[in-house]
Amino acid sequence: MLKGSLVEAVENLLEKNDYVTFGYSGCFDLAARREKTLFLKVLQNVDSFSEAQSNSLKIISNNINATAFLVGLHTRREKLAKGVVYERFDIPTVSMETLKEIIEFDVFPKFQRDRGGFYVEIDSAALKKLRVQSGFTQRELAEAVGISKKAIYEHEKEQLRMDLSIAEKLEKLLEGKITMEFSPQKFSVGKSIPSSKIEGSVASALSKKGFSVDFVSSAPFDIFAKEKTVIVSDVERIGGGKRTLNLERFIAVVKKPAFVVSEKNTEEHAEIPVIARKELGNISKEEIIRIAKRAKVLK
Numbered sequence: 001m002l003k004g005s006l007v008e009a010v011e012n013l014l015e016k017n018d019y020v021t022f023g024y025s026g027c028f029d030l031a032a033r034r035e036k037t038l039f040l041k042v043l044q045n046v047d048s049f050s051e052a053q054s055n056s057l058k059i060i061s062n063n064i065n066a067t068a069f070l071v072g073l074h075t076r077r078e079k080l081a082k083g084v085v086y087e088r089f090d091i092p093t094v095s096m097e098t099l100k101e102i103i104e105f106d107v108f109p110k111f112q113r114d115r116g117g118f119y120v121e122i123d124s125a126a127l128k129k130l131r132v133q134s135g136f137t138q139r140e141l142a143e144a145v146g147i148s149k150k151a152i153y154e155h156e157k158e159q160l161r162m163d164l165s166i167a168e169k170l171e172k173l174l175e176g177k178i179t180m181e182f183s184p185q186k187f188s189v190g191k192s193i194p195s196s197k198i199e200g201s202v203a204s205a206l207s208k209k210g211f212s213v214d215f216v217s218s219a220p221f222d223i224f225a226k227e228k229t230v231i232v233s234d235v236e237r238i239g240g241g242k243r244t245l246n247l248e249r250f251i252a253v254v255k256k257p258a259f260v261v262s263e264k265n266t267e268e269h270a271e272i273p274v275i276a277r278k279e280l281g282n283i284s285k286e287e288i289i290r291i292a293k294r295a296k297v298l299k
Contacts, residue, residue, distance in 0.1 A: 007042045010071055014038075017103050022253045024246060026218035027056035028068070031253045037066035046072035046086065046093050054089030056216045058187035063214060063224040064254050067184045068092070071099050084111045084118075085182045086177065092184055106183040111164065118164040122179040128156040130174040130208075145169040192216070199223065199235050202261050204275060206233075209285040220246035221258070227285060231292045232258040248272055249293075256290035271296045 007029050014021050019032040028039040039061055043049055049070055061068040070093040074080055080095035085108075087093055094102070094109070101107045112119045131141050131152075138152040145166055154160060159180070162170075167179055192215040194200040199222050203213040210223040220243065221234040232254075234247050244260060248271040251258045259273045261280060273291045275283065283291075 003042065003044055006071075006096070010040060010042050010099065013096075013100060013103055019103075020251045020253050024250070026036070026220070027053045027060070027201075027216070028219075033252060033253050033255070037064055037254055039064075039068045040067055041070045041091070043070065043072045045074060045076065046070055046080070046088055047076045049088045049091070049093075051089050053218060054091050055189060055192070056218055057091060058189045059192055059214050059216050059224070060219060062187055062189065063230055064256065066254075068187075069094055069099065069102075069184075071096060077286075081113070083109045085109045086114045087114050090187055092182070103299065108183065110179060110181055112161060112182060116163075119161040120164055120167045121182060122155045122160060122162045122167065123178050123180045124156050124159050126176065127152075127170070127174075129157070129180045130176040130178060134174050136174075141170070141173070144173055165178070166252060195222070196235075196272045198263070198277070201237050202233070202280065205280045206288075208281075209288065211285065211288075220250045225288075229289055229292070230256050231289065232256050233292075234258070236260050236262045236264075236270060236274075244272060251295055257289070258295045259288070259292045 011021055011023065011030055014030065019034045022031045027041065029042045030040045032038045032250065039057060041049060041057060057068050070088055070091045070258065072080055072093065080086060080099040082095055084098065085092050085094055098109055110120055120180065121277045139149045142149045142152045147166055171178055182298060194203055194215050195217055199215060203223060206213055206225045211227045214224040215222060216224065221232050223233040223235060225231040225233050232251055234243065236293065239266055247258060259275055261277050262274045263277055273294045275291060
């Protein structure tokens with residue numbers, strides 16, 4: 001299946017299940033929203049997914065409070081299996097069949113796969129409860145399945161992954177369920193940096209007003225500015241065109257306020273308010289938020 005056909009199949013799956021979608025060729029291929037927002041990168045070979053794409057996708061997902069998935073057919077070595085979560089640069093990676101189960105039935109996979117083998121998430125509270133009920137000490141239980149006491153202690157303290165074979169031994173010994181379905185977590189991301197002096201200048205002006213700022217690349221916009229309300233800001237050098245249209249379509253899906261910082265003028269585009277860069281420093285934080293909320297696609 002060609003990439004275009006695969007993206008189309010994913011989009012059809014989402015729209016069939018009442019998601020509003022926006023297609024974009026960048027760090028994500030599809031943004032989708034129903035009750036929750038999803039960002040999906042779609043590739044035939046998931047090993048071609050880059051760390052730079054991952055970083056931008058994680059920043060967008062964190063700021064929008066969304067879930068990100070990489071969807072594909074295979075790695076360089078193997079076909080992606082149904083019911084298994086793989087991982088590329090911290091982004092959960094699934095087959096088309098697995099995505100269908102998530103979208104249609106809200107069923108997340110139990111098994112996770114990386115180069116070390118298959119893993120599962122352990123319910124720390126269930127593990128401790130069953131161990132105590134069964135009369136095992138941490139040391140006794142660890143010795144019975146061939147791992148260290150420290151491993152049992154750590155798995156009872158917090159939710160961690162465990163080798164599938166060890167988890168199966170524990171469930172058999174304790175006569176109960178200790179494994180959990182995979183649950184997408186909020187991503188940990190490093191500091192983002194501007195890609196131009198103009199972006200740096202805009203970010204500096206926004207930071208001085210109390211906004212926290214993140215930069216993204218390969219997206220329909222350049223900056224997230226946050227202060228209770230998330231603001232998607234595009235830094236525009238030329239004016240209008242396809243990029244602004246993409247920003248309009250993007251916020252129509254994610255339902256977040258937005259504005260364009262322009263070098264040229266302060267005329268509004270069809271849907272997005274515009275602030276001239278030279279005027280940005282003279283406008284209060286409250287006024288910036290009010291301007292961003294004028295984005296017509298939010299109504």
